[in-house]
Amino acid sequence: MAIIRAILGSLILFFNWVFTPRGVKRTEELQTQIDQDVQKLTLYQYKACPFCVKVRRAMKRQSLPINTRDAKRSEQSREELIAGGGKLAVPCLKIEENDGETKWMYDSSDIISYLENRFA
Numbered sequence: 001m002a003i004i005r006a007i008l009g010s011l012i013l014f015f016n017w018v019f020t021p022r023g024v025k026r027t028e029e030l031q032t033q034i035d036q037d038v039q040k041l042t043l044y045q046y047k048a049c050p051f052c053v054k055v056r057r058a059m060k061r062q063s064l065p066i067n068t069r070d071a072k073r074s075e076q077s078r079e080e081l082i083a084g085g086g087k088l089a090v091p092c093l094k095i096e097e098n099d100g101e102t103k104w105m106y107d108s109s110d111i112i113s114y115l116e117n118r119f120a
């Protein structure tokens with residue numbers, strides 16, 4: 001089972017690499033603003049999880065340099081995710097709001113909708 005998962009994971013990463021989407025081009029001013037805004041976002045993810053790849057592709061399409069944390073390889077990231085979000089499931093987007101509140105958004109479709117609504 002672990003071998004099948006490893007093969008599937010490698011295939012996903014390979015095809016993701018071959019078919020990497022192009023990032024949207026913005027004016028320098030707007031991109032600088034967005035680069036600043038995404039400092040308050042962190043994606044907890046696994047490298048080869050298909051749902052995480054889906055979110056990373058959406059980030060690439062929208063040229064959003066969101067920080068990522070690998071919750072499989074890094075114990076510290078895993079603990080942060082469980083403590084903050086309440087469960088070990090990926091992808092999860094940590095959103096630090098301007099009012100100081102922090103939201104933890106699970107589910108790839110919700111995360112992609114959020115990014116599209118906020119940055120598209």
Ligand SMILES: N[C@@H](CCC(=O)N[C@@H](CS)C(=O)NCC(=O)O)C(=O)O
Pocket residue numbers: 046049050051088089090091106107108109
């Ligand atoms: N419906 C979820 C499914 C996410 C999902 O199944 N994630 C798996 C990894 S691929 C997970 O978090 N499993 C829990 C674990 O690995 O501990 C989404 O679209 O984000």
